[in-house]
Every structure is written in structure tokens, then in C-alpha cells.
Amino acid sequence: MSDSKKSDIQIIQALRNKGYKATPQxxxxxxxxxxxxxxxxxxxxxxxxxxxxxxxxxxTVYKTLQVLKELGMLQELSSSLSQTRFDPNVKLHINLVxxxxxxxxxxxxxxxxxxxxxxxxxxxxxxxxxxxxVYGVCRKCKTKAKA
Amino acid sequence: MSDSKKSDIQIIQALRNKGYKATPQxxxxxxxxxxxxxxxxxxxxxxxxxxxxxxxxxxTVYKTLQVLKELGMLQELSSSLSQTRFDPNVKLHINLVxxxxxxxxxxxxxxxxxxxxxxxxxxxxxxxxxxxxVYGVCRKCKTKAKA
DNA sequence: CTTATTGCAAACACTTTGCACTCTC
DNA sequence: GAGAGTGCAAAGTGTTTGCAATAAG
Numbered sequence: 609m610s611d612s613k614k615s616d617i618q619i620i621q622a623l624r625n626k627g628y629k630a631t632p633q634x635x636x637x638x639x640x641x642x643x644x645x646x647x648x649x650x651x652x653x654x655x656x657x658x659x660x661x662x663x664x665x666x667x668t669v670y671k672t673l674q675v676l677k678e679l680g681m682l683q684e685l686s687s688s689l690s691q692t693r694f695d696p697n698v699k700l701h702i703n704l705v706x707x708x709x710x711x712x713x714x715x716x717x718x719x720x721x722x723x724x725x726x727x728x729x730x731x732x733x734x735x736x737x738x739x740x741x742v743y744g745v746c747r748k749c750k751t752k753a754k755a
Numbered sequence: 756m757s758d759s760k761k762s763d764i765q766i767i768q769a770l771r772n773k774g775y776k777a778t779p780q781x782x783x784x785x786x787x788x789x790x791x792x793x794x795x796x797x798x799x800x801x802x803x804x805x806x807x808x809x810x811x812x813x814x815t816v817y818k819t820l821q822v823l824k825e826l827g828m829l830q831e832l833s834s835s836l837s838q839t840r841f842d843p844n845v846k847l848h849i850n851l852v853x854x855x856x857x858x859x860x861x862x863x864x865x866x867x868x869x870x871x872x873x874x875x876x877x878x879x880x881x882x883x884x885x886x887x888x889v890y891g892v893c894r895k896c897k898t899k900a901k902a
Numbered sequence: 903c904t905t906a907t908t909g910c911a912a913a914c915a916c917t918t919t920g921c922a923c924t925c926t927c
Numbered sequence: 928g929a930g931a932g933t934g935c936a937a938a939g940t941g942t943t944t945g946c947a948a949t950a951a952g
Contacts, residue, residue, distance in 0.1 A: 624952095627906090628906085628907095629905090629906060629907065629950085629951050629952070630951080630952095631906090631907065631908080631950075631951070633907085633908070633909095634907085649941095650941085650942080651941085663908090663909075664908090664909085665908070665909040665910070666909090666942090667908080667909065667910080667911095667942090667943075667944085668907080668908060668909070670941095670942065670943070671907085671908090671943090684835065686833055686834060686835040687833060688831065688833040688886075690940070690941075691940090691941065691942095692941080692942085702870075702874070704874070704880050706880075707883065713880075715874070717870060717873065717874070719866055719869060719870045719873065720870060722866060723849075723864060723866045723867060723870065723887075724889070726864065726866065727849070727851070727862065727864070727889055732893075732894050733851050733853075733860075733889070733891055733892070733893055733894065734891045734892045734897060735889055735890070735891040736854065736890055736891040736892070737890045737891070738887070738888060738889040738890055738891075739886075739887075739888050739890075740870075740885070740886075740887045740888075741885060741886050741887075741888070742871070742874055742880070742882055742885040743882070743883055743884045743885055743886075744880055744881045744882040744883040744884070744885075745880070745881045745883070746879075746880055747879050747880065750881060771927095774931090775931085775932090776925085776926050776927070776930095776931060776932065777926080777927095778925075778926070778931090778932060778933080779925095780932080780933070780934095781932085796916095797916085797917080798916085810933090810934075811933085811934085812933070812934040812935070813917090813934090814917090814918075814919085814933080814934065814935080814936095815932080815933060815934070817916095817917065817918070818918090818932080818933090837915070837916075838915090838916070839916080839917085
């Protein structure tokens with residue numbers, strides 16, 4: 609089980625390991641960003657964290673999300689939605705982006721692995737990261753549309 | 756051969772078919788955007804078109820690129836690069852994005868089709884479009900790095 | 903006590919919009 | 928000649944940066 613849910617202690621250690629200080633703001637931001645499954649935007653993280661830490665600034669949120677990316681604990685998704693979204697699932701996976709409600713769902717498919725393996729195999733291009741973003745309408749919105 | 760290279764006459768017809776006027780600016784923009792294989796940004800299209808049509812504005816370029824998207828003649832790529840890039844190849848394909856030189860290359864792979872077919876098959880999500888963006892270092896930059 | 907971090911405001915880059923003038927059809 | 932399109936400048940986004948005050952180690 610490589611659960612992405614991290615305890616505060618794990619978060620603090622991960623930060624300190626790389627020489628980052630474990631400030632209360634950072635811990636709160638990390639706690640939310642690393643446990644959320646809704647692929648939050650920076651704004652979303654900000655408004656959630658603000659509930660707990662009313663003085664936190666958006667710029668601290670942006671900076672902390674960059675730190676988490678650097679630590680490899682967060683993936684940045686540049687979808688065609690206006691805002692960048694963040695995903696604590698850093699494993700190989702597909703993002704299902706609903707164009708109606710902006711929900712992003714994760715999906716696993718072994719074929720994807722095969723695909724990337726093949727691209728990496730052809731010595732023409734060295735793959736460092738990749739995103740498979742699929743756009744459409746999710747089940748919820750489809751059901752809603754019928755009504 | 757469904758060549759993406761369009762003649763001026765084809766461009767004019769496509770525009771008029773949908774009620775758009777075929778202005779010289781538009782034709783010049785289309786001519787470049789639809790034949791370029793370098794996945795140009797709006798800025799790039801602008802500076803190329805400016806060579807021919809010195810008074811063209813960036814806003815006209817943006818508007819025309821939207822029209823071309825609407826006509827299904829152009830695909831918008833929201834990569835993690837700062838600027839949106841446009842691709843006249845609207846068929847199913849993979850984008851190889853070089854993080855060093857910002858070059859984007861198209862790649863075809865039948866596995867991709869299978870992948871999308873499978874996602875569409877599971878009635879959970881209705882796929883309308885998708886992008887498979889692979890990031891890394893292209894052959895050119897790799898060779899350069901060795902030197 | 904040193905140094906990183908915070909939070910604010912200001913700067914940024916890309917894209918979109920409002921509007922008077924112009925050109926297509 | 929009617930209405931869409933142009934080009935300008937101005938507004939809008941989301942994100943980043945500079946810096947004095949603050950807090951972590």
C-alpha cells in the first residue's frame with residue numbers, strides 16, 4: 609500500500625530532509641493538498657487552508673505547491689481548464705477531465721504503461737514525464753443532462 | 756491522403772460555409788497556421804503573419820485561431836509550456852514536448868486508439884477529445900547535451 | 903542568532919474584450 | 928449598405944516576484 613495520505617510527521621520529515629522549514633502554514637497546505645482527491649487548484653487550496661489558517665496568503669500556497677512538486681509528492685496538471693490543478697497521485701495514470709463540472713478523475717490502465725514504454729524505447733525521445741488528459745462529460749453530468 | 760495542407764480556395768470556402776468572411780488577414784493567418792508543422796503559439800503566428808501583413812494585430816490572430824478551432828481545422832494544445840500551442844493535425848496523436856527547446860513533435864501509435872476506445876467503452880465517461888502529452892528531451896537536444 | 907519564510911503589493915505574461923473605423927459580401 | 932471584422936488600448940486571468948517583517952531551527 610503506497611498510500612498517498614501522509615501524516616504530519618511524514619510531511620515534516622520530508623520537508624526537513626530537503627532543508628525546508630516546517631512552518632504551520634506549510635503543514636496545513638500540505639495536509640490538504642496531499643490528501644485531497646479532487647485535484648485542487650491553487651485557489652482551492654488557498655480557500656481551504658484559509659479556514660484553518662486565516663492569515664495565509666495565496667503566494668505562500670503557490671510557493672508551497674512548488675516545493676511539494678520538487679519533493680515529488682505532487683503532480684501539476686496543465687489541462688485546458690483555465691487553472692493549473694494539482695494531484696497527489698504521482699503514479700502513472702490517466703486524467704478524466706469533465707468539461708462541464710471541471711471535475712478531474714484518475715483512471716488506471718495498463719495500456720498506458722505499454723505506450724510510454726514504447727515511446728521511451730525508441731531512442732528518439734527521452735521521456736521524463738507525461739500526462740494523458742482525456743476530456744469529455746462525466747457520468748454525473750451525463751445523468752444531469754438527461755433530466 | 757488527408758493532407759492538412761489547405762489551399763486558399765479551400766480555406767475561403769471553409770470560412771464562408773460557416774458564415775465567416777474571408778478577409779485577407781484571416782487568409783494569411785490560416786495559410787500559416789494550417790500548414791505549419793511546428794505547433795506555433797499565437798505569438799509565433801502573429802510574427803510570421805506580420806511579415807506579410809504588417810498591420811495585423813495579435814487580437815485578430817487570437818480570434819482567427821478560435822475560428823479555426825471551431826471549424827475543427829486546428830487543435831489547441833495546453834502543454835505545461837507557458838503559451839498555448841496550435842496544431843493543424845487534428846487526428847488522434849501523441850505530442851512529444853521537448854522541455855529544453857520547446858519543440859513539439861507529433862507521433863502516431865495505434866495503442867493510443869485502443870486506449871481511448873477502452874475509456875469510451877466504459878460508459879462512465881463520454882470522451883469528446885483528449886491529448887496525450889509526453890514531456891522530455893528530444894534527440895536534437897540530447898545530442899547537443901553530449902557536446 | 904542566522905536564515906528561510908511569510909504576506910503584502912506590485913509586476914508579469916498571456917489572452918480576452920470594448921469600441922470606433924473599415925471592409926466583405 | 929448592412930453587418931461582420933479589424934486594430935488599438937484597456938481590462939482580465941492566473942501566477943510570480945521583491946521586500947520588510949517575522950518565525951523556525
